[in-house]
Amino acid sequence: MKDSGPSSRRQLLRMSAAVGGGLLARPDRPRAAEDMPSELGAPLGPYGDRSPFEKAVRWRRDTKTPQTGSSFTPLEDSVGTLTPSSLHYERHHSGIPTIDPSRHRLLIHGMVERPLSLSMADIRRLPSVSRIFVLECGGNSGSEWAAKTAPDVQRSHGLASCSEWNGVPLSLVLTEARIRSGAAWVIAEGADACRMERSIPLPKAMDDILLAYGQNGEALRPAQGYPLRLIIPGWEGNANVKWLHSLKLADQPYMARDETAKYTDLMPDGKARLFSYQMEAKSVITFPSGGQTLSSPGLYELTGLAWSGHGRIERVEITTDGGRNWAKALLQEPRLPIAFTRFRLPWRFDGREAVIASRATDESGYVQPTRDALIAVRGTNSAYHYNGIKLWKVHADGTVTNVEV
Amino acid sequence: MVKPSAMVLLAAAALAAQSAKYGVGRPPTEDEIRGLGLAIAPDGTGLPEGSGTAVAGREVFAALCSRCHGDKGEGGIGPPLVGGQGTLATAKPLKTVGSFWPYATTVWDYVNRAMPFDQPGLLKPPQVYAVVAYILNLNGIIGSDQVIDAKSLPKVKMPNRDGFVPDPRPDVGNKTRAKR
Numbered sequence: 001m002k003d004s005g006p007s008s009r010r011q012l013l014r015m016s017a018a019v020g021g022g023l024l025a026r027p028d029r030p031r032a033a034e035d036m037p038s039e040l041g042a043p044l045g046p047y048g049d050r051s052p053f054e055k056a057v058r059w060r061r062d063t064k065t066p067q068t069g070s071s072f073t074p075l076e077d078s079v080g081t082l083t084p085s086s087l088h089y090e091r092h093h094s095g096i097p098t099i100d101p102s103r104h105r106l107l108i109h110g111m112v113e114r115p116l117s118l119s120m121a122d123i124r125r126l127p128s129v130s131r132i133f134v135l136e137c138g139g140n141s142g143s144e145w146a147a148k149t150a151p152d153v154q155r156s157h158g159l160a161s162c163s164e165w166n167g168v169p170l171s172l173v174l175t176e177a178r179i180r181s182g183a184a185w186v187i188a189e190g191a192d193a194c195r196m197e198r199s200i201p202l203p204k205a206m207d208d209i210l211l212a213y214g215q216n217g218e219a220l221r222p223a224q225g226y227p228l229r230l231i232i233p234g235w236e237g238n239a240n241v242k243w244l245h246s247l248k249l250a251d252q253p254y255m256a257r258d259e260t261a262k263y264t265d266l267m268p269d270g271k272a273r274l275f276s277y278q279m280e281a282k283s284v285i286t287f288p289s290g291g292q293t294l295s296s297p298g299l300y301e302l303t304g305l306a307w308s309g310h311g312r313i314e315r316v317e318i319t320t321d322g323g324r325n326w327a328k329a330l331l332q333e334p335r336l337p338i339a340f341t342r343f344r345l346p347w348r349f350d351g352r353e354a355v356i357a358s359r360a361t362d363e364s365g366y367v368q369p370t371r372d373a374l375i376a377v378r379g380t381n382s383a384y385h386y387n388g389i390k391l392w393k394v395h396a397d398g399t400v401t402n403v404e405v
Numbered sequence: 406m407v408k409p410s411a412m413v414l415l416a417a418a419a420l421a422a423q424s425a426k427y428g429v430g431r432p433p434t435e436d437e438i439r440g441l442g443l444a445i446a447p448d449g450t451g452l453p454e455g456s457g458t459a460v461a462g463r464e465v466f467a468a469l470c471s472r473c474h475g476d477k478g479e480g481g482i483g484p485p486l487v488g489g490q491g492t493l494a495t496a497k498p499l500k501t502v503g504s505f506w507p508y509a510t511t512v513w514d515y516v517n518r519a520m521p522f523d524q525p526g527l528l529k530p531p532q533v534y535a536v537v538a539y540i541l542n543l544n545g546i547i548g549s550d551q552v553i554d555a556k557s558l559p560k561v562k563m564p565n566r567d568g569f570v571p572d573p574r575p576d577v578g579n580k581t582r583a584k585r
Contacts, residue, residue: 064482065522094525107433107441114425117433125429176425187444193526194519195443246441255447255508257515261500264569270494272505276572369577377577381498387578 058087059154067095067193070137072158075286075305081332081340082132083161085216089237090223091137091159093258094193097243101219101227106173106211110187110248113178120227123211126168131210131233132339134307136160136279138236138263141386144371149390149402152290156390156402157282160307162340165231166214170247171206179249187254188230188239189246198239199253200232201275208233211244233338234309235277236384238263268379279309281368282387283316283343283360294398297351302329303344308362313341315361320347322355322391323370329358337363354394355403371405445514449559452513456554457535459542465532466539469521478543483522487543490564503544507569509561512537534558 056077063069070091073083101120109115140159143150150156174186179202186205190196200209210231213220220226225242232240238258253259253275265273283306288294302320306313312335317326332342343358360368371388391403445451467476473483480486489499498504502512517533519525528536538553547553547561 094519094522105437107437109433109438109441115433115438116430117437118430122429126427172427176427176429178425189441189444195525197444197514197518246444248441248444250444250446250450252446252448254444254514255511256444257506257511257519260508260511260569261502261506261515265572266493266498266500267570268494270498271568271570272493273572273574274569276574278572278574280574280578366575366578373577381496385574 056087058089059158068093070139070159072154073161074154075158075160075284076153076289076292078286078305081162081305081342082216083163083340085163085218085221085224088135088161088163088215088221088224089137089159091139091237092192092223093196096222097192098222099191099227099243104191104227104245106228106245106247108173108177108247108249110250111180111183112174112249113180114176116173116177118173120213123168123173123213123228126172128166128168129210130164130166130214131231132162132164132336133231133233134160134162134339135231135237135240136282136307136309138238138276138279138384140237141282141388141390142383144386144388144390145375145380145383147405149404150290151402153284153286153390156290157284157305159237160282160305160340162307163215164217165210165212167210167212167228167231170209170211170230173211174205174247174249177249182251183249185250185253187246187248187250187256188241188244189248190225190229190241191243191245196241196258197254197256198241198259199250199256199275200230200239201253202249204232204235204277232277234279234311236263236279239277263384265378265382265384267382273382276385279385280387281308281310281313281360281362281366282306283313283358283368284390285318285356285358285392288356288394288400289392290400290402292400294349294394294400296398297349299346299348301344302347302356303342304358306331306341306343306358306360307339308360308364308366309338310366311337311363313343313360314363314365316341316343317359317361318343318345318347318356319359320354320356323357326359349394349398351396351398353396355391356394357389357391359389443514443518445510445517447508447510447559449510449555452510452555452558453530454555455530455534456552457531457533457538458552459535459538459547459549461531462535462537462539462542465528465536469527470536473522478540486540490544493565493568501544502540503546503564505565505568507563507566509537509541509546509558509563512540513558516540 056074058071060071073089106118137159186200212231228244229242285304316329329343329345478486489501489504492499541547
């Protein structure tokens with residue numbers, strides 16, 4: 001945990017003072033049955049909070065304007081495969097709008113026979129589906145292009161989160177609006193202050209995109225696009241337009257700022273890759289990872305997360321000797337396509353320095369590359385879509401750091 | 406009074422509703438569609454009436470843009486809008502409107518929808534045309550008195566117009582494909 005003893009001790013003291021009226025002079029002392037009767041717990045509540053002892057929070061890089069920027073999921077504290085909505089990563093361009101769903105409408109217009117204005121109630125009447133998908137920012141792990149890599153997994157990989165999304169297949173709504181022949185793109189626009197805009201190829205829109213209004217069993221959080229957003233399985237987060245209020249069918253991509261000036265990958269020859277939506281296979285060890293400490297030599301469970309925009313994770317291998325030998329990790333079932341897959345491997349830390357890493361292979365046969373292999377092709381200025389193998393160094397004293405190259 | 410255009414829409418909707426599978430929603434009003442008419446295509450589709458020049462744009466820029474982007478677009482709180490031409494293939498590329506953005510229509514679209522940062526949507530079309538003309542002029546792409554409007558803007562040839570390629574991935578990981 002990042003929080004050290006003193007603050008959690010203070011927390012304990014505060015709590016015991018509140019509930020015990022100071023009777024517990026030493027709150028960490030086991031209570032003997034003869035000392036006192038049991039204290040009643042807190043009453044029931046309408047909307048739950050986590051334990052006050054749990055401290056994991058998103059990390060946010062300072063920006064000149066607080067309405068823009070990104071906040072990172074604390075993957076090192078995650079267990080299982082789902083990300084709590086409260087810890088889902090954020091990326092906003094002009095703040096989080098407050099939208100009354102009773103006034104929100106989605107317009108489907110442009111090259112359709114039957115332009116539609118749908119209320120949220122209309123959308124919720126349509127046949128719905130629930131799917132678990134990872135969402136990853138196109139800029140996730142952008143830190144890793146630099147020689148000075150990120151010091152912990154939150155900052156290196158925390159722009160990825162996994163949720164159950166609930167909504168309506170976009171194909172259903174587009175079919176309802178009757179697409180005109182010649183339409184090839186869907187121009188999606190959000191209702192945030194900057195009206196974030198992206199162009200989506202029609203074949204993908206008719207394939208597996210969701211108009212999502214639910215996340216992890218409740219309505220989307222405002223930071224995740226309440227009341228309606230696109231969920232585009234396997235594609236960079238930016239294209240998954242939040243606060244969605246317009247879908248315009250068009251015969252051409254609109255070359256929005258966020259698909260030309262941004263989210264394009266600059267290659268060493270000065271050319272930039274356009275419409276590079278796809279996220280490729282990736283994995284990272286979350287324990288032990290940078291900033292954590294192994295308290296003593298002995299047996300530990302290495303664990304981490306793997307995912308691919310191309311489908312299921314087929315295999316994850318782990319090295320504990322800097323890449324010389326690789327062992328197959330155990331994969332948590334069910335392995336869902338385009339979702340976090342938890343992997344595990346028992347490991348005995350013998351008190352000697354060890355460089356550890358994971359390597360994912362997805363069902364297409366694609367193998368997660370090394371950082372060197374990525375840079376050999378793409379250089380270090382492409383900014384987006386980094387999916388290289390992430391190394392952690394476990395030092396002899398049990399501390400864990402990133403590996404700078 | 407119901408306007409004729411609205412009546413036509415309603416009549417069309419009545420016909421269309423019969424053929425829809427689920428029949429939810431209603432036809433959008435003209436106001437609703439107009440309110441979402443922000444999207445500008447690279448061929449100029451969507452550009453409104455109006456025009457502007459860099460000379461006019463300098464005033465708008467000084468009043469609303471320079472506090473973040475600098476007097477001459479050199480950058481500040483906001484990113485630089487000028488410079489960087491010739492740097493894309495170097496170790497320190499500088500991506501600006503002048504060096505990187507492939508379409509002038511994108512500048513119009515983005516200024517119109519997202520700027521100024523704290524008051525997006527403030528600018529009227531003639532002001533957007535003028536500011537875009539000024540930014541293009543700062544980059545040496547157009548002259549200071551060249552009139553930018555719905556016709557001329559899509560014809561502006563941006564320096565990096567041909568600087569983009571399709572996504573070739575998988576370009577790396579497949580080369581180390583493991584035995585299955």
